Amino acid sequence: MTIRELRIHGVGGSPGAAMLGVKPGDAKVIRQGRRTQVLARRRDPRVEGYDWGRLTTDSPLQPLWVLLLPFTLVNVAGWAHGDFSSSRRRLLATRGAVHASAGLLTATYTLWAAIIGVDYVGYQAIGRWGETAQVFGVVLGFLLAAGVPAVLMTIANVTRRRFEKPEAGYGIGTRDGQARWAAQEDLRSEQFFAHDRSLKKLLGWHGVITAMSFAAVVWMVLVQWGEPNLGLGRLFLLVGALQVGSIAALAVLCWNPAGRYADLSAGRALPAAAVTLAVALSNGVCAGFALLVAQLMGIPWDRWGQELGLIESFVTTVVLWAVAFGVWRARRRGRANADELPSRTVGDDEPDGVTEELRAQVARQRSRAAAARRAPQLVTVFAGLFLLSAVVSVVMRLDLSQPVMDWVPPPQRSVLSTVAAMLLPGIPVAAMVVVWQSSRNAVLRRTVAITWDVLTFWPRRYHPFAVRPFTERAVPEFQGLITERIRRDEGLIVSAHSQGSVLALAALAPMGAAMLHRCGVLTSGSPITALYGQVFPAYFGQRPVDDLKERTDPSCGGWVNLYRLTDPIGGPVVGRGDPAVDVCVPDPAEVSAVSFPIAPDDPEPLRQPWADVAGHRDYQNESVYKATVREFRRRCGP
Structure with a gap:
């Protein structure tokens, strides 16, 4: 019995074969939609990917949006x-x-x-x-x-x-x-x-x-x-x-x-x-x-x-907001550290820790990640400044x-x-x-x-002149793929990165327990709670997250979410983190290929330990990602 891994990518346009970890010639298109496509590895058709990126980036009129x-x-x-x-x-x-x-x-x-x-x-x-x-x-x-x-x-x-x-x-x-x-x-x-x-x-x-x-x-x-x-x-x-x-x-x-x-x-x-x-x-x-x-x-x-x-209030607001943004950014800088990481004691051939330069880089990235999760505060600041300047202009x-x-x-x-x-x-x-x-x-x-x-995730329920949503096509198509794969193969691993995890939750939410019990869900760098859950609690808050978690069956797959402290977008999906679901991935990587061997034909090698800061990328090159996929295949297999 085949247990497929169906991937869905995040933001940044169409990744194509890169979503599968292979070069363009090593992937084949198995289904073509309107600005969407489904790809699979040529050497390992069990790994597929749903590419929706052109729905938001393939329009020549996008600047006019x-x-x-x-x-x-x-x-x-x-x-x-x-x-x-x-x-x-x-x-x-x-x-x-x-x-x-x-x-x-x-x-x-x-x-x-x-x-x-x-x-x-x-x-x-x-x-x-x-x-x-x-x-x-x-x-x-x-x-x-x-x-x-x-x-x-x-x-x-x-x-x-x-x-x-x-x-x-x-x-x-x-x-x-x-x-x-x-x-x-x-x-x-x-x-x-x-x-x-x-x-x-x-x-x-x-x-x-x-x-x-x-x-x-x-x-x-x-x-x-x-x-x-x-x-x-x-x-x-x-x-x-x-x-x-x-x-x-x-x-x-x-x-x-x-x-x-x-x-x-x-x-x-x-x-x-x-x-x-x-x-x-x-x-x-x-x-x-x-x-x-x-x-x-x-x-x-x-x-x-x-x-x-009130023309002067608009100019005043832009100037004051620019100043406020500079102050906000300066206050957020340098709030995190990486003191817990071990120092390097050997050469670069077999590193056993971080250099002081890399430690500083990790600390900066953690600070940026923490600030990015608070970025919506800037919208509130802009709103307050505009209303204040408008009132002052009227009073004058x-x-x-x-x-x-x-x-x-x-x-x-x-x-x-x-x-x-x-x-x-x-x-x-x-x-x-x-x-x-x-x-x-x-x-x-x-x-x-x-x-x-x-x-553009949200349907145009409140204003018809808004930019058209890409989800009206992406979510139903992804739902259809999940349903088709589960019914044909008796089991499926849904691997969703970044914005793809939001689409995956939207696609999985209407499904019944019979379907979800044969589906393993692996999210990485997910903004489900870090962003969407705080801004849109009725649709991505803890109640919908807990509902999906309870309806996925750990005996077959369940739900595993990977995040990093250096990731400005992803975070835990269950509040501040549930060890049964949320796994904090070390960054820099700490596991070497010697201690965690992978298949010779795996096109995605492990990250080099103590070498760099990945932030929001390359989750599929982590040992915990590969271990989770192996465990899902074992649970969902015969």
């Missing part, structure tokens, strides 16, 4: 609520606040498009040539403004049909794309990644919000016709006040969404912080772009609308009927507006350049991939 980041952040905020053991009313109120924030964000983009197109370009710039030109300019401005939501709706609908519409033959159940989400639906639901009709309905609602926003703009145009500007900033201020209200509600409802291990939480009120970040990014960039258009069109500052009244200008930045002297006003016009629109441009350059730089590619793979 940056423009959809605010919608994606709001969508992610909706999944970061407390676990289902909390009050049902609080859960419904949290989701309602996120849906309200999503609708307000759509209205904000519509208003910014109208402010720039209708007021600045059409009414003020083209309108200088006379009344007829002004009417023509306003009509043209409406057409330009309508193009923004039209493009967003088109992108959302096209990606819905291509990636989220359920297809026959995937998954373990009937995936019919049911219209409504269940109140407490979690990863155990066979329909979790099959809500195509629900997304279609959500698109319709946001179409209504867009139409209502344009109706309000038409009303303001009729009321303000003949004035220096159309006063659309008043609508923007109303929407902004409602956004602040929804953020405040989320902060109260989700002050600490972490589960049982609340002290491990990377931040507080993360849903509110994510929405705040989305609001700050969208309004800041749009305000900077509007300011740039106003300057290019020669519109004097005393004719700017109130939508630019209580009379909003006065011209924009009237309290700033003319020389400083010119400098501030020039900096804002260059800095704020430059943020998304710089981000797009970084994403584009990531295809050429391995380190940068991993950083960008981590961000996108976390943000």
Whole structure:
């Protein structure tokens, strides 16, 4: 009887044959999907791999995903609520606040498009040539403004049909794309990644919000016709006040969404912080772009609308956050040590410990790993700084009927507006350049991939304009592979690294005990609890983890999780660690090939002992990894 090892990789794009530890010519493709594939070793077909990396990296338009980041952040905020053991009313109120924030964000983009197109370009710039030109300019401005939501709706609908519409033959159940989400639906639901009709309905609602926003703009145009500007900033201020209200509600409802291990939480009120970040990014960039258009069109500052009244707060927030990031990084540096590692007493031929240089390297990597697990704190810091700077700006200008930045002297006003016009629109441009350059730089590619793979894991339940999720295709396909292999071979080892462990948990969660009892689960460098469990406790907290642990049968396989103290992404999956599941792997490696012999045809040699720091990579080259696979094969075999 064959016991296969089915691997699934982490972030960083498509690894191809490297996932199997072999060169490209030593692997064969046994199944091809849409931007996915299943590979196997030629010499040892028992080792297979599911490659999903091209779902997030194979799009030539990926740099433009940056423009959809605010919608994606709001969508992610909706999944970061407390676990289902909390009050049902609080859960419904949290989701309602996120849906309200999503609708307000759509209205904000519509208003910014109208402010720039209708007021600045059409009414003020083209309108200088006379009344007829002004009417023509306003009509043209409406057409330009309508193009923004039209493009967003088109992108959302096209990606819905291509990636989220359920297809026959995937998954373990009937995936019919049911219209409504269940109140407490979690990863155990066979329909979790099959809500195509629900997304279609959500698109319709946001179409209504867009139409209502344009109706309000038409009303303001009729009321303000003949004035220096159309006063659309008043609508923007109303929407902004409602956004602040929804953020405040989320902060109260989700002050600490972490589960049982609340002290491990990377931040507080993360849903509110994510929405705040989305609001700050969208309004800041749009305000900077509007300011740039106003300057290019020669519109004097005393004719700017109130939508630019808080332009200084966006610049202040960016500067203060950059300072806060530097302070945070300096405080986190050097907090760990490697004093317990033995010192080297022999030469490099047969080392018996670490050199002082390597000890320092291990300590630095442990410090970076500990800091990385607290990185979501930066989102909360940014949110707090933005809200604080916005409040201060409003207090300094209580009379909003006065011209924009009237309290700033003319020389400083010119400098501030020039900096804002260059800095704020430059943020998304710089981000797009970084994403584009990531295809050429391995380190940068991993950083960008981590961000996108976390943000695009979640279905578009809360905002239809978010970047399309890759899980709507990856999870059902992986489920189908697991089910097929278990039924054919009577047993299976699921080996999941990094983000792949998150996909594996999502794929295994709906399966019954009969399937799981014939499946050994080996995760390595897993962010299930270190990141996902703290930010999304209802779906990856201790309750779902304990449920999967209890349903895997140790007599056949069970669950083993490998992590390192130097790993910035992976960590224990059971709270602070359960010796029956969580195994801390030494880094540097300590076991030599002499004390742990491997098969001659094994293409993945053991790591050299006391040689280097692996961090998040090369778990498959550890002796404990190979020993676990051997034990799984023994348990699941005849």
